[in-house]
Amino acid sequence: MSELQLGLIGLGGAAIVGVVAYNKWQEYRHRKLAEQLLQARHTDVLLDQPVAGETGAGHARVTPDADGKPDLSVTPGALSSPEIDSNAAHTASSSSERINRNELERQEPTLSSLEASADPDLARSPVPGPGSATGLSMPGDQTRESRDVAEPHHLLSPLIDYIAAFETVEPAPAYQILEAQREVLVRIRKPVHWIGYNELSREWEPIIDDGESEYRHIRVGLQLVDRRGPLDDSDLSVFHIAMQDLAAELMAIADLPPRQPALDGAAKLDGFCASVDIQIGINVISQGQVFPGTKLRALAEAAGMVIDGEGRFVRSDDEGNVLFVLLNAEAPGFSAESMKTMSTHGLTFLLDVPRVAHGERVFNQMLDLARRFADVLRGVLVDDNHHPLSEGALEPIRRQLAQYQSMMAAQGLPAGAPLTQRLFS
Known part of the structure; x- marks a missing residue:
């Protein structure tokens, strides 16, 4: 070697x-x-x-009427x-x-x-x-x-x-x-x-x-x-x-x-979230005439609402959280370009209950604005069944809204909180 x-x-x-x-x-x-x-x-x-x-x-989106009471039998904790x-x-x-x-x-x-x-x-x-x-x-x-x-x-x-x-x-x-x-x-x-x-x-x-x-x-x-x-x-x-x-x-x-x-x-x-996932709608419909787009835009912008990318007028709080939205009851949605020429026979104000803190207060703000629209446009407030919304019909909705949000808070998931925003997306 x-x-x-x-x-x-x-x-x-x-x-x-x-x-x-x-x-x-x-x-x-x-x-x-x-x-x-x-x-x-x-x-x-x-x-x-x-x-x-x-x-x-x-x-599923649910818009409760004045009489409906969903089953809320979810045990806290x-x-x-x-x-x-x-x-x-x-x-x-x-x-x-x-x-x-x-x-x-x-x-x-x-x-x-x-x-x-x-x-x-x-x-x-x-x-x-x-x-x-x-x-x-x-x-x-x-x-x-x-x-x-x-x-x-x-x-x-x-x-x-x-x-x-x-x-x-x-x-x-x-x-x-x-x-x-x-x-x-x-x-x-x-x-x-x-x-x-x-x-x-x-x-x-x-x-x-x-x-x-x-x-x-x-x-x-x-x-x-x-x-x-x-x-x-x-x-x-x-x-x-x-x-x-x-x-x-x-x-x-x-x-x-x-x-x-x-x-x-x-x-x-998921089962709990489904039980509290509701949206409350208030409709403003015409009494024969149409609602002109120019007047709609003026009313909405005067109330601090802006058009978003989904064709809705949106009312937000100071931190940018959506409080409620205004939808065109007829297709298509709103756009800045079409507001001068469009018209509609109906509008819907919508509150997404799980995503909004202080739901009762926001609901009352939305109701006041809907009434203002109805007065100026000479429309009428109705529910999803086109029944007039009297004060007596609104009170059960307020109670249900408060009950839903109390249930959410009891589970450590208060309405409108950041984690809730993620869950209900």
């Missing part, structure tokens, strides 16, 4: 030893990181407890939100053991095995909050402040979202977080919301495509319900797999709540 052959054999042996040593170092590094993240668990500001949020997801159960600590421990046993496995561990816990009566265990990852070299004071930050339930809430929580090894830029699973998540029929903990401002914020921030504490919420219905198992499965892949790509620890409780909660939430 020549000296060249001996030299090559020696170099090959040294390379093999180097690769093995590097792998061992990587495994040790990842194991220590997992142990640090899984041992230092604190309260998660998003996943621990539901907070007053919003209402959601009815389906009956809604459930997906949470992570008390086997989380056991799961975390077993995840660490798996890393020790499989020394050639270099993937970041996840906590998705939380699904294995099926007993809903077990005490709940919190998901790690923004300051829980002590192995991520976050300054101590910053860790404490991230736990003390106000809970961003207007951004994500376990009451209406299935929330995946991530703690990354290194800060990840916004574009990488959003782009990683974009092609997969676009197939999901429910909205997906991304937020991250900004360590400079020490606040949770939406993660946006052109954002320049980097995040180590990330929450991704899949909305459980909207007006199209509840989340189904196929969409949740796609989301679940995408979140596991995201954790691997970001080298992150992932906490994923069990799926079946989330699906059960979505079905229950």
